[in-house]
Amino acid sequence: MSEWFAMGGHGYYIWASYLMLALAVAVELLMIRRRRTQAIEHARMSAEEEESA
């Protein structure tokens, strides 16, 4: 198992690459979720402002 992770001595380079991709995708997925929540919140607030005006 640990031999597999070592990847013939190239483990550091391989996992640094794959982990960065995983991290970048995770960050992007979090960002699009947060953007949606904020967009809905913003639209809801502007709708309420309009109603009370």
Added chain:
Amino acid sequence: MTKTGISWFRFSSPATFYPLAGRLVPWFGTAAAVLALVGLYLGFFVAPTDYQQGESYRIIFIHVPAAWMAMFTYLVMAGWCAASLIWNTRMSAMMAQALAPTGAMFAFVSLWTGAFWGRPTWGTYWVWDARLTSTLILLFLYLGYIALRSAIDDPRRADRASALLALVGVVNVPIIYFSVKWWNTLHQGASVSMTAAPKMAQTMLVTMLIMAFAAWFYTIAVALHRVRSIILEREAHTDWVRALVQRSPQ
């Protein structure tokens, strides 16, 4: 338009496109996840060790798809920008806006994975070689596009200014693509070509293509998800968005 069939221009209206995009996101997202899992399995457990590079070549399965996606996304983004300048359609500008962060992400990942592949293969993380430099410029073009958009408050003016920037920058894409032919670079030549037999083993090629499709579907899913938020942001004043958010949308 033709009298029969689907009227595609109907989808250029944000109110029509919003629910359609919402239905498409889970399909593309699932396809991306399944393909990525299959690709990772093939890449790590089926594809053989490279006789020249050893195991480090396995970075190719994410490096090449990320680099392709970064270039291709830029072309699509520039296409939407051109459409928004020519027809002044709001949806086109929003699609371009939705693609830019994902393109930047893939440009960054292709540079990063390239560095970590270059180190064991060439002995260096970075050289100012034509392909690496032009890919770095691609990342800066994406970031410049995003920064320019966010610097202009009026969305329609931001559409036009950023579309011009994106269109000027499109000249960089063929430079990246042909850089390994035009200049003497440290970067290896194309591994896959339309005209010549692939220079790699069948399993490696298939795995790389599966990962490339995963990247495609991922980009489509994320861009469609993001464009829905952009629609809500920019159409917040319209009756349909108000009605939608008051019904608490999913």
